[in-house]
Amino acid sequence: MxxxxxxxxxxxxxxxxxxxxxxxxxxxxxxxxxxxxxxxxxxxxxxxxxxxxxxxxxxxxxxxxxxxxxxxxxxxxxxxxxxxxxxxxxxxxxxPSAKFDENFAETIAELSPKFVTIYNQAKHAEKEGLDLICGVGYRKAIEFLVKDYAIKLNPSDEEDIKKKFLVPCIKEYIPSQNIVFLTERAAWLGNDETHYERKWQDKDVQDLKMLIDLTCKYIDMELTTEKYKLEMAEPRR
Ligand SMILES: [Zn+2]
The missing domain is CATH 3.10.450 (Nuclear Transport Factor 2; Chain: A,)
Structure with a gap:
Protein backbone atom coordinates (compact mmCIF):
# COMPACT_ATOMS: atom_id res chain seq x y z
CA MET A 1 0.00 0.00 0.00
CA PRO A 96 19.13 20.87 3.93
CA SER A 97 22.26 22.80 4.75
CA ALA A 98 23.83 24.97 2.11
CA LYS A 99 27.26 24.10 0.89
CA PHE A 100 29.76 26.49 2.41
CA ASP A 101 33.12 25.84 0.90
CA GLU A 102 36.17 26.58 2.95
CA ASN A 103 38.32 29.29 1.43
CA PHE A 104 42.00 28.50 1.31
CA ALA A 105 44.95 30.77 0.62
CA GLU A 106 45.65 31.23 -3.08
CA THR A 107 48.99 29.43 -2.73
CA ILE A 108 47.21 26.34 -1.36
CA ALA A 109 44.43 26.40 -3.98
CA GLU A 110 47.06 26.67 -6.71
CA LEU A 111 49.33 24.01 -5.24
CA SER A 112 46.65 21.36 -4.74
CA PRO A 113 43.18 21.87 -6.24
CA LYS A 114 42.37 18.23 -5.34
CA PHE A 115 43.10 18.94 -1.67
CA VAL A 116 40.57 21.78 -1.73
CA THR A 117 37.93 19.60 -3.41
CA ILE A 118 38.40 16.63 -1.06
CA TYR A 119 38.53 18.85 2.03
CA ASN A 120 35.26 20.52 1.08
CA GLN A 121 33.55 17.20 0.38
CA ALA A 122 34.60 16.04 3.85
CA LYS A 123 33.38 19.31 5.32
CA HIS A 124 30.03 18.94 3.62
CA ALA A 125 29.73 15.37 4.94
CA GLU A 126 30.50 16.68 8.41
CA LYS A 127 27.82 19.38 8.08
CA GLU A 128 25.30 16.76 7.00
CA GLY A 129 25.97 14.93 10.25
CA LEU A 130 28.11 12.18 8.69
CA ASP A 131 30.62 12.55 11.51
CA LEU A 132 31.78 8.93 11.36
CA ILE A 133 33.03 9.15 7.80
CA CYS A 134 34.12 12.76 7.28
CA GLY A 135 37.42 12.07 9.10
CA VAL A 136 38.47 9.65 6.36
CA GLY A 137 37.94 12.46 3.85
CA TYR A 138 40.04 14.89 5.88
CA ARG A 139 42.79 12.28 6.12
CA LYS A 140 42.73 11.83 2.34
CA ALA A 141 42.76 15.61 1.82
CA ILE A 142 45.97 16.18 3.78
CA GLU A 143 47.69 13.38 1.87
CA PHE A 144 47.01 15.22 -1.41
CA LEU A 145 48.13 18.53 0.06
CA VAL A 146 51.51 17.44 1.41
CA LYS A 147 52.28 15.11 -1.50
CA ASP A 148 51.56 17.90 -3.99
CA TYR A 149 53.85 20.10 -1.90
CA ALA A 150 56.55 17.41 -1.89
CA ILE A 151 56.24 17.12 -5.69
CA LYS A 152 56.56 20.89 -6.08
CA LEU A 153 59.80 20.78 -4.07
CA ASN A 154 61.09 17.62 -5.81
CA PRO A 155 59.55 17.52 -9.29
CA SER A 156 61.90 14.84 -10.56
CA ASP A 157 60.75 12.41 -7.81
CA GLU A 158 57.05 12.70 -8.63
CA GLU A 159 56.49 9.00 -9.31
CA ASP A 160 58.25 7.91 -6.12
CA ILE A 161 56.31 10.46 -4.02
CA LYS A 162 52.97 9.30 -5.44
CA LYS A 163 53.71 5.66 -4.61
CA LYS A 164 55.13 6.04 -1.10
CA PHE A 165 53.23 5.85 2.19
CA LEU A 166 52.47 9.29 3.51
CA VAL A 167 54.71 9.57 6.57
CA PRO A 168 57.96 8.10 5.16
CA CYS A 169 57.32 10.15 2.02
CA ILE A 170 57.11 13.52 3.77
CA LYS A 171 60.06 12.69 6.02
CA GLU A 172 62.14 12.11 2.93
CA TYR A 173 60.94 14.96 0.75
CA ILE A 174 59.77 17.84 2.96
CA PRO A 175 62.49 19.82 4.77
CA SER A 176 60.20 21.83 7.10
CA GLN A 177 60.18 19.97 10.41
CA ASN A 178 56.94 21.65 11.48
CA ILE A 179 55.11 20.42 8.39
CA VAL A 180 56.48 16.91 8.92
CA PHE A 181 55.47 17.01 12.59
CA LEU A 182 51.93 18.20 11.86
CA THR A 183 51.36 15.80 8.97
CA GLU A 184 52.54 12.84 11.02
CA ARG A 185 50.07 13.72 13.80
CA ALA A 186 47.29 14.20 11.24
CA ALA A 187 48.11 10.75 9.84
CA TRP A 188 47.85 9.24 13.35
CA LEU A 189 44.42 10.80 13.88
CA GLY A 190 43.44 9.90 10.33
CA ASN A 191 44.19 6.27 11.09
CA ASP A 192 41.83 6.49 14.07
CA GLU A 193 39.10 7.58 11.67
CA THR A 194 39.76 4.55 9.47
CA HIS A 195 40.47 1.74 11.91
CA TYR A 196 38.22 -0.21 14.24
CA GLU A 197 40.01 0.81 17.40
CA ARG A 198 40.79 4.40 18.44
CA LYS A 199 44.25 5.05 19.86
CA TRP A 200 43.73 8.77 20.49
CA GLN A 201 40.56 8.71 22.59
CA ASP A 202 40.98 12.32 23.66
CA LYS A 203 41.35 13.65 20.11
CA ASP A 204 38.76 13.90 17.38
CA VAL A 205 37.97 15.26 13.92
CA GLN A 206 38.24 18.85 15.20
CA ASP A 207 41.88 18.16 16.14
CA LEU A 208 42.49 16.62 12.73
CA LYS A 209 41.07 19.77 11.09
CA MET A 210 43.26 21.95 13.31
CA LEU A 211 46.38 20.01 12.22
CA ILE A 212 45.37 20.44 8.57
CA ASP A 213 44.76 24.15 9.11
CA LEU A 214 48.22 24.59 10.66
CA THR A 215 49.84 22.58 7.86
CA CYS A 216 48.18 24.88 5.30
CA LYS A 217 49.51 27.93 7.12
CA TYR A 218 53.08 26.60 7.18
CA ILE A 219 52.99 25.62 3.51
CA ASP A 220 51.51 29.02 2.64
CA MET A 221 54.31 30.75 4.59
CA GLU A 222 57.01 28.66 2.91
CA LEU A 223 55.64 29.21 -0.61
CA THR A 224 55.03 32.91 -0.11
CA THR A 225 58.52 33.38 1.33
CA GLU A 226 59.99 31.53 -1.67
CA LYS A 227 58.10 33.85 -4.01
CA TYR A 228 59.69 36.93 -2.41
CA LYS A 229 63.09 35.29 -2.42
CA LEU A 230 62.76 34.94 -6.19
CA GLU A 231 61.26 38.36 -6.82
CA MET A 232 63.51 40.32 -4.47
CA ALA A 233 66.78 38.43 -4.42
CA GLU A 234 69.01 41.47 -4.75
CA PRO A 235 68.79 45.07 -3.56
CA ARG A 236 67.94 47.66 -6.20
CA ARG A 237 70.32 50.50 -6.77
ZN1 LIG B 1 17.62 31.37 5.62
Missing part, protein backbone atom coordinates in the same frame (compact mmCIF):
# COMPACT_ATOMS: atom_id res chain seq x y z
CA UNK A 2 1.38 3.42 -0.87
CA UNK A 3 1.58 5.90 1.98
CA UNK A 4 -1.53 7.98 2.49
CA UNK A 5 -0.18 11.39 3.40
CA UNK A 6 -3.65 12.89 4.02
CA UNK A 7 -3.70 11.31 7.46
CA UNK A 8 -0.21 12.40 8.38
CA UNK A 9 0.03 16.05 7.38
CA UNK A 10 -1.05 18.91 9.63
CA UNK A 11 -1.10 22.35 8.03
CA UNK A 12 -0.21 25.27 10.24
CA UNK A 13 -2.23 28.37 9.57
CA UNK A 14 -2.48 30.09 12.92
CA UNK A 15 -0.80 30.48 16.28
CA UNK A 16 -3.41 28.05 17.58
CA UNK A 17 -2.23 25.42 15.09
CA UNK A 18 1.35 25.86 16.29
CA UNK A 19 0.27 25.21 19.88
CA UNK A 20 -1.79 22.23 18.82
CA UNK A 21 0.47 20.45 16.33
CA UNK A 22 3.85 21.43 17.76
CA UNK A 23 3.14 20.80 21.42
CA UNK A 24 6.26 19.53 23.18
CA UNK A 25 8.62 20.67 20.42
CA UNK A 26 9.74 23.82 22.26
CA UNK A 27 12.19 25.44 22.07
CA UNK A 28 11.53 25.95 18.37
CA UNK A 29 14.42 26.07 15.89
CA UNK A 30 16.09 29.48 15.75
CA UNK A 31 18.59 28.89 12.96
CA UNK A 32 18.10 28.60 9.20
CA UNK A 33 20.33 25.76 7.94
CA UNK A 34 20.42 27.25 4.45
CA UNK A 35 21.66 30.78 5.20
CA UNK A 36 22.95 30.07 8.74
CA UNK A 37 21.23 33.17 10.16
CA UNK A 38 19.39 33.24 13.47
CA UNK A 39 15.72 33.49 12.64
CA UNK A 40 12.25 32.86 13.92
CA UNK A 41 10.91 30.52 11.21
CA UNK A 42 7.47 30.40 9.67
CA UNK A 43 5.92 27.02 10.32
CA UNK A 44 4.10 25.57 7.33
CA UNK A 45 3.19 21.99 8.08
CA UNK A 46 3.98 19.05 10.31
CA UNK A 47 4.41 15.56 8.92
CA UNK A 48 4.14 12.62 11.28
CA UNK A 49 6.58 9.97 10.11
CA UNK A 50 6.37 6.54 11.66
CA UNK A 51 9.64 4.63 11.59
CA UNK A 52 8.25 1.59 13.44
CA UNK A 53 5.01 0.70 15.28
CA UNK A 54 6.04 2.71 18.31
CA UNK A 55 8.69 5.14 17.05
CA UNK A 56 7.89 8.33 15.23
CA UNK A 57 9.52 11.46 13.95
CA UNK A 58 7.87 14.78 13.25
CA UNK A 59 9.10 16.60 10.20
CA UNK A 60 8.25 20.28 10.43
CA UNK A 61 8.41 22.21 7.18
CA UNK A 62 9.68 25.70 7.95
CA UNK A 63 10.29 28.86 5.93
CA UNK A 64 13.16 31.27 6.45
CA UNK A 65 11.67 34.79 6.82
CA UNK A 66 14.80 36.58 5.50
CA UNK A 67 13.96 37.96 2.04
CA UNK A 68 17.54 37.30 0.88
CA UNK A 69 17.09 33.59 1.72
CA UNK A 70 13.35 32.70 1.64
CA UNK A 71 14.25 29.01 1.67
CA UNK A 72 12.16 26.12 2.90
CA UNK A 73 13.79 23.66 5.27
CA UNK A 74 12.85 20.84 7.60
CA UNK A 75 13.25 20.58 11.35
CA UNK A 76 13.19 16.92 12.34
CA UNK A 77 12.06 15.94 15.83
CA UNK A 78 12.24 12.59 17.54
CA UNK A 79 9.29 11.71 19.75
CA UNK A 80 10.77 10.73 23.11
CA UNK A 81 7.62 10.00 25.10
CA UNK A 82 5.00 11.68 27.29
CA UNK A 83 5.03 13.66 30.51
CA UNK A 84 1.45 13.19 31.68
CA UNK A 85 -0.50 13.75 28.46
CA UNK A 86 2.11 16.13 27.09
CA UNK A 87 4.37 14.70 24.37
CA UNK A 88 7.97 15.70 24.33
CA UNK A 89 10.41 15.75 21.49
CA UNK A 90 14.03 16.33 20.75
CA UNK A 91 15.13 18.43 17.78
CA UNK A 92 17.51 16.13 15.89
CA UNK A 93 18.42 18.06 12.79
CA UNK A 94 17.74 20.90 10.43
CA UNK A 95 18.19 20.31 6.70
Missing amino acids: PVNFDEKLYFIQSAEDIKRFMRGMEPYPNLCPVCNFHISPHFILVHEKWISDHEKLEEVLCGCPRPECNSLFFAEYEHLGYQGDRPYYELIKLY
Whole structure:
Protein backbone atom coordinates (compact mmCIF):
# COMPACT_ATOMS: atom_id res chain seq x y z
CA MET A 1 0.00 0.00 0.00
CA PRO A 2 1.38 3.42 -0.87
CA VAL A 3 1.58 5.90 1.98
CA ASN A 4 -1.53 7.98 2.49
CA PHE A 5 -0.18 11.39 3.40
CA ASP A 6 -3.65 12.89 4.02
CA GLU A 7 -3.70 11.31 7.46
CA LYS A 8 -0.21 12.40 8.38
CA LEU A 9 0.03 16.05 7.38
CA TYR A 10 -1.05 18.91 9.63
CA PHE A 11 -1.10 22.35 8.03
CA ILE A 12 -0.21 25.27 10.24
CA GLN A 13 -2.23 28.37 9.57
CA SER A 14 -2.48 30.09 12.92
CA ALA A 15 -0.80 30.48 16.28
CA GLU A 16 -3.41 28.05 17.58
CA ASP A 17 -2.23 25.42 15.09
CA ILE A 18 1.35 25.86 16.29
CA LYS A 19 0.27 25.21 19.88
CA ARG A 20 -1.79 22.23 18.82
CA PHE A 21 0.47 20.45 16.33
CA MET A 22 3.85 21.43 17.76
CA ARG A 23 3.14 20.80 21.42
CA GLY A 24 6.26 19.53 23.18
CA MET A 25 8.62 20.67 20.42
CA GLU A 26 9.74 23.82 22.26
CA PRO A 27 12.19 25.44 22.07
CA TYR A 28 11.53 25.95 18.37
CA PRO A 29 14.42 26.07 15.89
CA ASN A 30 16.09 29.48 15.75
CA LEU A 31 18.59 28.89 12.96
CA CYS A 32 18.10 28.60 9.20
CA PRO A 33 20.33 25.76 7.94
CA VAL A 34 20.42 27.25 4.45
CA CYS A 35 21.66 30.78 5.20
CA ASN A 36 22.95 30.07 8.74
CA PHE A 37 21.23 33.17 10.16
CA HIS A 38 19.39 33.24 13.47
CA ILE A 39 15.72 33.49 12.64
CA SER A 40 12.25 32.86 13.92
CA PRO A 41 10.91 30.52 11.21
CA HIS A 42 7.47 30.40 9.67
CA PHE A 43 5.92 27.02 10.32
CA ILE A 44 4.10 25.57 7.33
CA LEU A 45 3.19 21.99 8.08
CA VAL A 46 3.98 19.05 10.31
CA HIS A 47 4.41 15.56 8.92
CA GLU A 48 4.14 12.62 11.28
CA LYS A 49 6.58 9.97 10.11
CA TRP A 50 6.37 6.54 11.66
CA ILE A 51 9.64 4.63 11.59
CA SER A 52 8.25 1.59 13.44
CA ASP A 53 5.01 0.70 15.28
CA HIS A 54 6.04 2.71 18.31
CA GLU A 55 8.69 5.14 17.05
CA LYS A 56 7.89 8.33 15.23
CA LEU A 57 9.52 11.46 13.95
CA GLU A 58 7.87 14.78 13.25
CA GLU A 59 9.10 16.60 10.20
CA VAL A 60 8.25 20.28 10.43
CA LEU A 61 8.41 22.21 7.18
CA CYS A 62 9.68 25.70 7.95
CA GLY A 63 10.29 28.86 5.93
CA CYS A 64 13.16 31.27 6.45
CA PRO A 65 11.67 34.79 6.82
CA ARG A 66 14.80 36.58 5.50
CA PRO A 67 13.96 37.96 2.04
CA GLU A 68 17.54 37.30 0.88
CA CYS A 69 17.09 33.59 1.72
CA ASN A 70 13.35 32.70 1.64
CA SER A 71 14.25 29.01 1.67
CA LEU A 72 12.16 26.12 2.90
CA PHE A 73 13.79 23.66 5.27
CA PHE A 74 12.85 20.84 7.60
CA ALA A 75 13.25 20.58 11.35
CA GLU A 76 13.19 16.92 12.34
CA TYR A 77 12.06 15.94 15.83
CA GLU A 78 12.24 12.59 17.54
CA HIS A 79 9.29 11.71 19.75
CA LEU A 80 10.77 10.73 23.11
CA GLY A 81 7.62 10.00 25.10
CA TYR A 82 5.00 11.68 27.29
CA GLN A 83 5.03 13.66 30.51
CA GLY A 84 1.45 13.19 31.68
CA ASP A 85 -0.50 13.75 28.46
CA ARG A 86 2.11 16.13 27.09
CA PRO A 87 4.37 14.70 24.37
CA TYR A 88 7.97 15.70 24.33
CA TYR A 89 10.41 15.75 21.49
CA GLU A 90 14.03 16.33 20.75
CA LEU A 91 15.13 18.43 17.78
CA ILE A 92 17.51 16.13 15.89
CA LYS A 93 18.42 18.06 12.79
CA LEU A 94 17.74 20.90 10.43
CA TYR A 95 18.19 20.31 6.70
CA PRO A 96 19.13 20.87 3.93
CA SER A 97 22.26 22.80 4.75
CA ALA A 98 23.83 24.97 2.11
CA LYS A 99 27.26 24.10 0.89
CA PHE A 100 29.76 26.49 2.41
CA ASP A 101 33.12 25.84 0.90
CA GLU A 102 36.17 26.58 2.95
CA ASN A 103 38.32 29.29 1.43
CA PHE A 104 42.00 28.50 1.31
CA ALA A 105 44.95 30.77 0.62
CA GLU A 106 45.65 31.23 -3.08
CA THR A 107 48.99 29.43 -2.73
CA ILE A 108 47.21 26.34 -1.36
CA ALA A 109 44.43 26.40 -3.98
CA GLU A 110 47.06 26.67 -6.71
CA LEU A 111 49.33 24.01 -5.24
CA SER A 112 46.65 21.36 -4.74
CA PRO A 113 43.18 21.87 -6.24
CA LYS A 114 42.37 18.23 -5.34
CA PHE A 115 43.10 18.94 -1.67
CA VAL A 116 40.57 21.78 -1.73
CA THR A 117 37.93 19.60 -3.41
CA ILE A 118 38.40 16.63 -1.06
CA TYR A 119 38.53 18.85 2.03
CA ASN A 120 35.26 20.52 1.08
CA GLN A 121 33.55 17.20 0.38
CA ALA A 122 34.60 16.04 3.85
CA LYS A 123 33.38 19.31 5.32
CA HIS A 124 30.03 18.94 3.62
CA ALA A 125 29.73 15.37 4.94
CA GLU A 126 30.50 16.68 8.41
CA LYS A 127 27.82 19.38 8.08
CA GLU A 128 25.30 16.76 7.00
CA GLY A 129 25.97 14.93 10.25
CA LEU A 130 28.11 12.18 8.69
CA ASP A 131 30.62 12.55 11.51
CA LEU A 132 31.78 8.93 11.36
CA ILE A 133 33.03 9.15 7.80
CA CYS A 134 34.12 12.76 7.28
CA GLY A 135 37.42 12.07 9.10
CA VAL A 136 38.47 9.65 6.36
CA GLY A 137 37.94 12.46 3.85
CA TYR A 138 40.04 14.89 5.88
CA ARG A 139 42.79 12.28 6.12
CA LYS A 140 42.73 11.83 2.34
CA ALA A 141 42.76 15.61 1.82
CA ILE A 142 45.97 16.18 3.78
CA GLU A 143 47.69 13.38 1.87
CA PHE A 144 47.01 15.22 -1.41
CA LEU A 145 48.13 18.53 0.06
CA VAL A 146 51.51 17.44 1.41
CA LYS A 147 52.28 15.11 -1.50
CA ASP A 148 51.56 17.90 -3.99
CA TYR A 149 53.85 20.10 -1.90
CA ALA A 150 56.55 17.41 -1.89
CA ILE A 151 56.24 17.12 -5.69
CA LYS A 152 56.56 20.89 -6.08
CA LEU A 153 59.80 20.78 -4.07
CA ASN A 154 61.09 17.62 -5.81
CA PRO A 155 59.55 17.52 -9.29
CA SER A 156 61.90 14.84 -10.56
CA ASP A 157 60.75 12.41 -7.81
CA GLU A 158 57.05 12.70 -8.63
CA GLU A 159 56.49 9.00 -9.31
CA ASP A 160 58.25 7.91 -6.12
CA ILE A 161 56.31 10.46 -4.02
CA LYS A 162 52.97 9.30 -5.44
CA LYS A 163 53.71 5.66 -4.61
CA LYS A 164 55.13 6.04 -1.10
CA PHE A 165 53.23 5.85 2.19
CA LEU A 166 52.47 9.29 3.51
CA VAL A 167 54.71 9.57 6.57
CA PRO A 168 57.96 8.10 5.16
CA CYS A 169 57.32 10.15 2.02
CA ILE A 170 57.11 13.52 3.77
CA LYS A 171 60.06 12.69 6.02
CA GLU A 172 62.14 12.11 2.93
CA TYR A 173 60.94 14.96 0.75
CA ILE A 174 59.77 17.84 2.96
CA PRO A 175 62.49 19.82 4.77
CA SER A 176 60.20 21.83 7.10
CA GLN A 177 60.18 19.97 10.41
CA ASN A 178 56.94 21.65 11.48
CA ILE A 179 55.11 20.42 8.39
CA VAL A 180 56.48 16.91 8.92
CA PHE A 181 55.47 17.01 12.59
CA LEU A 182 51.93 18.20 11.86
CA THR A 183 51.36 15.80 8.97
CA GLU A 184 52.54 12.84 11.02
CA ARG A 185 50.07 13.72 13.80
CA ALA A 186 47.29 14.20 11.24
CA ALA A 187 48.11 10.75 9.84
CA TRP A 188 47.85 9.24 13.35
CA LEU A 189 44.42 10.80 13.88
CA GLY A 190 43.44 9.90 10.33
CA ASN A 191 44.19 6.27 11.09
CA ASP A 192 41.83 6.49 14.07
CA GLU A 193 39.10 7.58 11.67
CA THR A 194 39.76 4.55 9.47
CA HIS A 195 40.47 1.74 11.91
CA TYR A 196 38.22 -0.21 14.24
CA GLU A 197 40.01 0.81 17.40
CA ARG A 198 40.79 4.40 18.44
CA LYS A 199 44.25 5.05 19.86
CA TRP A 200 43.73 8.77 20.49
CA GLN A 201 40.56 8.71 22.59
CA ASP A 202 40.98 12.32 23.66
CA LYS A 203 41.35 13.65 20.11
CA ASP A 204 38.76 13.90 17.38
CA VAL A 205 37.97 15.26 13.92
CA GLN A 206 38.24 18.85 15.20
CA ASP A 207 41.88 18.16 16.14
CA LEU A 208 42.49 16.62 12.73
CA LYS A 209 41.07 19.77 11.09
CA MET A 210 43.26 21.95 13.31
CA LEU A 211 46.38 20.01 12.22
CA ILE A 212 45.37 20.44 8.57
CA ASP A 213 44.76 24.15 9.11
CA LEU A 214 48.22 24.59 10.66
CA THR A 215 49.84 22.58 7.86
CA CYS A 216 48.18 24.88 5.30
CA LYS A 217 49.51 27.93 7.12
CA TYR A 218 53.08 26.60 7.18
CA ILE A 219 52.99 25.62 3.51
CA ASP A 220 51.51 29.02 2.64
CA MET A 221 54.31 30.75 4.59
CA GLU A 222 57.01 28.66 2.91
CA LEU A 223 55.64 29.21 -0.61
CA THR A 224 55.03 32.91 -0.11
CA THR A 225 58.52 33.38 1.33
CA GLU A 226 59.99 31.53 -1.67
CA LYS A 227 58.10 33.85 -4.01
CA TYR A 228 59.69 36.93 -2.41
CA LYS A 229 63.09 35.29 -2.42
CA LEU A 230 62.76 34.94 -6.19
CA GLU A 231 61.26 38.36 -6.82
CA MET A 232 63.51 40.32 -4.47
CA ALA A 233 66.78 38.43 -4.42
CA GLU A 234 69.01 41.47 -4.75
CA PRO A 235 68.79 45.07 -3.56
CA ARG A 236 67.94 47.66 -6.20
CA ARG A 237 70.32 50.50 -6.77
ZN1 LIG B 1 17.62 31.37 5.62
